[in-house]
Structures are given as C-alpha cells and as structure tokens.
Amino acid sequence: MKLSRLSAPVLLLFPAFLVLAAVVVVPLALSFYSSFTPFRLTKPESLYVFIGLRNYITVISSWDFWVAFGRTVLFLTIALNAEMLLGLGLALLVSKAVRGQRLLRTLMMFPMMFSPVLVGFQFKFLFNDNIGLINNALQSLGLTDQAIPWLINGNLALFSITVAEVWSSTSVFAILILAGLLAMPRDPIEAAHVDGCTPLQTFRYVTWPYLMPFAFIAMTIRSLDVARAYDIVKIMTDGGPAKRTELLWTLVGRTAYGDARMGMANAMAYFAIVLSILFTVYFFRKLAAARQQIGAEW
Amino acid sequence: MAPVSLKKLVKRYGALEVVHGIDLEVKDREFVALVGPSGCGKSTTLRMIAGLEDVSGGTIEIGDNVVNDLPPRARNISMVFQSYALYPHMTVGENMGFSLKIAGRPPEEIKEKVADAAAILDLTHLLERRPSQLSGGQRQRVAMGRAIVRRPDVFLFDEPLSNLDAKLRTQVRTEIKKLHARMQATMIYVTHDQVEAMTLSDRIVIMRDGHIEQVGTPEEVFNRPLTKFVAGFIGSPPMNMDDVTVADGKLVFASGATLPIPPKFRQSLTSGQKLTFGLRPDDFFPTGHGLNSGDAEAVAELELPVSITEPLGNETLVFVGFNGRDWVSRMLNPRPLPSGQSIKMSFDLSQAHLFDLTTGKSLVA
Known part of the structure; x- marks a missing residue:
C-alpha cells in the first residue's frame, strides 16, 4: 500500500541503492567504526568497546608506520618518474615507427596483461641470488663474481621491487602518451621547425606541452595504483628483510591478518587513503592547469 | 630578401x-x-x-x-x-x-x-x-x-x-x-x-x-x-569550350552549328583540322550588353535560347543553349530575361582561343 505511493524513479532505483548499501556503505561504515575500537579478530566482543581516537594516536606516534609511509612515498615517486620517462621514450620511439606500429603497440601492452602476483613470482625468480637469471647473466658476462643478494640486501630489495613495478606498468604511460602523440596536430611542430627550433627545442616547447595532460592522467591513475601496492611486495619480499621493504598496505595487511588487530589496521588504512587522495588532488590540479594551457577543448 | x-x-x-x-x-x-x-x-x-x-x-x-x-x-x-x-x-x-x-x-x-x-x-x-x-x-x-x-x-x-x-x-x-x-x-x-x-x-x-x-x-x-587547362582553370566563370572541326572556312560544332573562323586564325587553319574552341563569358554576350573589342568584323551573331539566368546586380550570368550545352555569358547593364526566350547573342571572335585537340596547346602561343 505504502510502496505504491513512492514515485516510479525512487522505486526503480531502490534495488540498486539496496545492493550498494550492502556491499559498499555498510562495510565502509563498519570499518570506519571499528577504527575507533580495539577490535581483534580473535576477540569478537572487542568490537563493542569504544576507545575514541586511541588507534589513530598510536598510528601517528608509531615510528614503524611513518617509516612505511615515507617508504611508500619514496617508492611512488621513483616508480612514477621512472615509468613516466621510460613510457615517454617508448611512446616517442613507437610513434616514429613507420611499419609495424600496430604490432608494437600490442607488444607494449603485454606486461599489463600479467597478474601482478605472477609478475612478483617472475621477478622473485629473476632476482634470486643463487639461481636467478640476473646474477647468472652478470656473472657470465664477467661483470661480477659475487652473488648479489638482490632481495636480501635492504636497499637492493626495494630497488628490485621498483624494477618489477616499473616493468609491469610502464606501458600504461607509454600507451596514454602515445595516444596523445597520435592525436596531436602536425602543423605546430612544422611551424616550430620553420621558426628555428632544433628537434630538442621542438619537443621542449611544442610537443611536451601537448603531452602533459596525457602524462598527468597516467600519473593520476598510476599514483592510486602504486599507493596501494601490495601484491608484488607481498610475493617478492613480504616486507622483508627486517621490514626494509614494508609499504603502507603490507603493514596494514600484516596488522589486520597477521596480528589480527583489525581496529588498528583500519585506522592505518583510513590514514593511507588520505595519502591517495592528496596525490589524486595534486595530479588533477596539474592536469587542469595543463589542459587549460594547451586550450584543450575536451 | x-x-x-x-x-x-x-x-x-x-x-x-x-x-x-x-x-x-x-x-x-x-x-x-x-x-x-x-x-x-x-x-x-x-x-x-x-x-x-x-x-x-x-x-x-x-x-x-x-x-x-x-x-x-x-x-x-x-x-x-x-x-x-x-x-x-x-x-x-x-x-x-x-x-x-x-x-x-x-x-x-x-x-x-x-x-x-x-x-x-x-x-x-x-x-x-x-x-x-x-x-x-x-x-x-x-x-x-x-x-x-x-x-x-x-x-x-x-x-x-x-x-x-x-x-x-x-x-x-x-x-x-x-x-x-x-x-x-x-x-x-x-x-x-x-x-x-x-x-x-x-x-x-x-x-x-x-x-x-x-x-x-x-x-x-x-x-x-598557353593550354586548354590554363584557359579552363583561370577565369570565373570559366571559359566556354567545345570541340570543333575546320571545314569550308568555318568552325563546325558537333551539333552542326557553325561560326566563322576568327580573323587572326584565318591564315593558319587548314580544312579538316580538329580543334577546341574557347570563348570567355565576357566575350560572349547578349547583343548590346557586352564590352565589345571594337573589331565589328570579328563579331558573329546567333539567335540562341536562354536556359537560366543568375542575376548578380551589376551584371547577370546568362546560360544559353549552344551546341547541346549551356554556354555562360556575362550580361552587362542587365535586364530580365525569361527562360526559354530566344535572344541574339554576340560572339566576339577577336577574343576567341583555339587549342589543338590532342595536345591541348594554344594555337597562338
């Protein structure tokens, strides 16, 4: 009786709202609430103990957390810049290809097709100090007679993870930037040549301003991606050795499922989301500015 | 510089x-x-x-x-x-x-x-x-x-x-x-x-x-x-052009229509020669409505039917049926012309162009 008084749009949208509430809103609210409790998976009743901001205070005053936070930012910065430069280079090379460009574009996308877990295993094998391909190659070439402990040395381990990450995702940049290159008009480039630009100046003053919005779109997507890096790290080092590759989300995962401290892990997670939001806002600002600069009409 | x-x-x-x-x-x-x-x-x-x-x-x-x-x-x-x-x-x-x-x-x-x-x-x-x-x-x-x-x-x-x-x-x-x-x-x-x-x-x-x-x-x-192509490309509206054969001191069109040989070509043409005849719209006009070159002897007149007109204000483009096609003429000091009416058209042949049919080259280079 009462239902029939609701208007048709409300009725029709109701199931969708219901599903969304069940799978998004309720878990979100529950996790947010649990970040204010000392909830442990092993002590279900602890979910009902409200402790206010104590989890957050613990997180903020935890040295381990800030180290993981800082390392994540460092990892993000290095990986994104490397992917950006390599992707740009790849895109420029592929755009110059007269024949087989389609094939090259497809090949370029291969790394994106692999599951990150598999990429992790693959690189774990490549970087293995005893049987790994990389040490084997270095030794065969006579560059070293040492077995370099790629995944065991604290600094090298993060480097190795960065290599795996860059390998698997450079093509995101390459493809987006290539799209920009293919879409950009030829005339301004020719005008720049006539105006006296060397190829390098043409790139600096004409091509790059055109590509910037595309690069920033890739940056935005990838910063979210890298900020939640978990799978490759989990497989390759599991945060080790001695937490030297612990990133935000591996720490969150360990706290939640290893230590079963769900409330604390949720507090960390909400904190980590702030980082992602900051990066996204930053890149969207840059993107808007770059778009305005080239007078883009999209 | x-x-x-x-x-x-x-x-x-x-x-x-x-x-x-x-x-x-x-x-x-x-x-x-x-x-x-x-x-x-x-x-x-x-x-x-x-x-x-x-x-x-x-x-x-x-x-x-x-x-x-x-x-x-x-x-x-x-x-x-x-x-x-x-x-x-x-x-x-x-x-x-x-x-x-x-x-x-x-x-x-x-x-x-x-x-x-x-x-x-x-x-x-x-x-x-x-x-x-x-x-x-x-x-x-x-x-x-x-x-x-x-x-x-x-x-x-x-x-x-x-x-x-x-x-x-x-x-x-x-x-x-x-x-x-x-x-x-x-x-x-x-x-x-x-x-x-x-x-x-x-x-x-x-x-x-x-x-x-x-x-x-x-x-x-x-x-x-110098060539038929240039003649057709330069000038707006373009030059009227049609193929002709020289016979008995006349230019004979495919439809059987004839025009006298333009004076400047009289010595050089031989009977049976195949040519393209070209005349600009400015040199082809309703009698009394054009800029005459002054060489009265070179003007031929024919009675031709008007098919359509395009008034431009100070002048009118008149399309008249000739040799089975519409030839365009520029009419100065225009007056209204109903379609279908036959009017007297002047061909100022002193301004005519002749091109070799095969090479397309102008006869007076």
Whole structure:
C-alpha cells in the first residue's frame, strides 16, 4: 500500500541503492567504526568497546608506520618518474615507427596483461641470488663474481621491487602518451621547425606541452595504483628483510591478518587513503592547469 | 630578401612521382602564386622549399645557397599554414616572439619587434590572449605576425585563407597584399583559388599533375593561356569550350552549328583540322550588353535560347543553349530575361582561343 505511493524513479532505483548499501556503505561504515575500537579478530566482543581516537594516536606516534609511509612515498615517486620517462621514450620511439606500429603497440601492452602476483613470482625468480637469471647473466658476462643478494640486501630489495613495478606498468604511460602523440596536430611542430627550433627545442616547447595532460592522467591513475601496492611486495619480499621493504598496505595487511588487530589496521588504512587522495588532488590540479594551457577543448 | 630558384625539382613518394622536375625562378621581392587543382603538387613544392619535405631530385636555391640538405631552421624562411598552426599554450605575443626567443634575442628586442608586427596587423589589444580565445581571422593574422617578426628572406603561404569565410577572406587577402608592399620580401603563395592568385600575385604559376603548365602575369595567363587547362582553370566563370572541326572556312560544332573562323586564325587553319574552341563569358554576350573589342568584323551573331539566368546586380550570368550545352555569358547593364526566350547573342571572335585537340596547346602561343 505504502510502496505504491513512492514515485516510479525512487522505486526503480531502490534495488540498486539496496545492493550498494550492502556491499559498499555498510562495510565502509563498519570499518570506519571499528577504527575507533580495539577490535581483534580473535576477540569478537572487542568490537563493542569504544576507545575514541586511541588507534589513530598510536598510528601517528608509531615510528614503524611513518617509516612505511615515507617508504611508500619514496617508492611512488621513483616508480612514477621512472615509468613516466621510460613510457615517454617508448611512446616517442613507437610513434616514429613507420611499419609495424600496430604490432608494437600490442607488444607494449603485454606486461599489463600479467597478474601482478605472477609478475612478483617472475621477478622473485629473476632476482634470486643463487639461481636467478640476473646474477647468472652478470656473472657470465664477467661483470661480477659475487652473488648479489638482490632481495636480501635492504636497499637492493626495494630497488628490485621498483624494477618489477616499473616493468609491469610502464606501458600504461607509454600507451596514454602515445595516444596523445597520435592525436596531436602536425602543423605546430612544422611551424616550430620553420621558426628555428632544433628537434630538442621542438619537443621542449611544442610537443611536451601537448603531452602533459596525457602524462598527468597516467600519473593520476598510476599514483592510486602504486599507493596501494601490495601484491608484488607481498610475493617478492613480504616486507622483508627486517621490514626494509614494508609499504603502507603490507603493514596494514600484516596488522589486520597477521596480528589480527583489525581496529588498528583500519585506522592505518583510513590514514593511507588520505595519502591517495592528496596525490589524486595534486595530479588533477596539474592536469587542469595543463589542459587549460594547451586550450584543450575536451 | 632573396630570389628562389627551383631546378629540375622532383618529389617521389616511393615509386610514385608527384612533382616531375619543375623549373622556376622567383625573383627577389616578387610575389608568386602557385595555383592548381588538388593533387597538382603545389603544396608539396612549397613544403620542399620550406624544408618540410625531402627533395628527391633537382635543387632548390634561396639566395645563392643550395638549401636541399638544410633543415627548415637554417633557410631563413617563414611559413603561414592553412590551419594557422599556432602554439595553443602560448599567448599571441609569445607565439609571435617565439622564433626570436629560440634565436636567443634579448627580451627587449623581442618585445619591440612583436609590438611593431602587432601594430601592423592590428593585434596590439590581443597580445595577452591565447589562440583558443581568438576568431579564425584573428588567428590567421597572428600566424602572419609570427611570420613577419623574423624578417625572413622568403615568406611561404600554404593556402592561408582556405579556413576563413568568404568575407574575411577578402579582408585578409587585402592585408596580405599590403604586407607584401610593406615588407618588400619574396613571397610564394599556394592556393587552389584562382581569384586569390590573380588578385595577389606579380606572377602566377599554374600547376597540373606535378608539371608547370604556364608561368605568367595575371594578365598573361588570363588573356593568353598557353593550354586548354590554363584557359579552363583561370577565369570565373570559366571559359566556354567545345570541340570543333575546320571545314569550308568555318568552325563546325558537333551539333552542326557553325561560326566563322576568327580573323587572326584565318591564315593558319587548314580544312579538316580538329580543334577546341574557347570563348570567355565576357566575350560572349547578349547583343548590346557586352564590352565589345571594337573589331565589328570579328563579331558573329546567333539567335540562341536562354536556359537560366543568375542575376548578380551589376551584371547577370546568362546560360544559353549552344551546341547541346549551356554556354555562360556575362550580361552587362542587365535586364530580365525569361527562360526559354530566344535572344541574339554576340560572339566576339577577336577574343576567341583555339587549342589543338590532342595536345591541348594554344594555337597562338
């Protein structure tokens, strides 16, 4: 009786709202609430103990957390810049290809097709100090007679993870930037040549301003991606050795499922989301500015 | 300021040859238009002069230097593109000063030269805008401004008016002409619009299928076209043309209609010769409504039916049926003509053109 008084749009949208509430809103609210409790998976009743901001205070005053936070930012910065430069280079090379460009574009996308877990295993094998391909190659070439402990040395381990990450995702940049290159008009480039630009100046003053919005779109997507890096790290080092590759989300995962401290892990997670939001806002600002600069009409 | 000289210039894309060894001398400070239908090789030729296309054969000289292997930046040229090709992320002022900035000139000098060019082109109030905030005509003026701040040896224009509407086109055309008078520079201008070519240039180069058909002043190519193609291309509306056979001192059309042999050809034609007869709309008019050359003896008159008329105000284009087709005539001091009415038409044969049917070459070269 009462239902029939609701208007048709409300009725029709109701199931969708219901599903969304069940799978998004309720878990979100529950996790947010649990970040204010000392909830442990092993002590279900602890979910009902409200402790206010104590989890957050613990997180903020935890040295381990800030180290993981800082390392994540460092990892993000290095990986994104490397992917950006390599992707740009790849895109420029592929755009110059007269024949087989389609094939090259497809090949370029291969790394994106692999599951990150598999990429992790693959690189774990490549970087293995005893049987790994990389040490084997270095030794065969006579560059070293040492077995370099790629995944065991604290600094090298993060480097190795960065290599795996860059390998698997450079093509995101390459493809987006290539799209920009293919879409950009030829005339301004020719005008720049006539105006006296060397190829390098043409790139600096004409091509790059055109590509910037595309690069920033890739940056935005990838910063979210890298900020939640978990799978490759989990497989390759599991945060080790001695937490030297612990990133935000591996720490969150360990706290939640290893230590079963769900409330604390949720507090960390909400904190980590702030980082992602900051990066996204930053890149969207840059993107808007770059778009305005080239007078883009999209 | 420099002359430009093309010698046996060839352009090939793989096995396909699109420019077949053309020769052209453009004098210092001359305004030359390259004109022809799409695909005739005029833009390719211009782009080779600019250095944007490789030369497949022959040489290009600017001044005394062979520039074949020089990149565009070493040729001291400026180019105005059809699509304006402005840098969208720079302001109008930055666009215009860009080449000077690249050349490493001091900022004060750049500012001064940009201000000068902006004053010439009436762009001063727009210097801080970006190209996306300008209209088409303004953008094209910025493109011209960018070309003139450098004071190059040679200006190249690649269909600069094609993206503008008809009214603006006339306006910017006048500006280009003024610019040439003021800059005293060599200018090479590519267009498919013969009116632009006629109004702007000192000499016109008419190209077709990668060859040069004729080079001459606007008067020459209009009054003395060397080939049937030039005759048909230059002039608006185009010249009326039809095939004829010479018989009994007359020109016989396919339909059986005849005209007397024009006086200047009387000695040279032989019976049975096959030709193309051409007469411009200006020399074919309703009797009493045209500019007569004064040679009354050379005027033939025929009674012909009017099919349609296109009044233009000061004149009317009258299409009359002749030899199974509509021939267009220009009627001065027009009066209304109902369709279907037969009227007396004058053929001013002193202005007639005859072309060899097979070679297409004009009989009086």
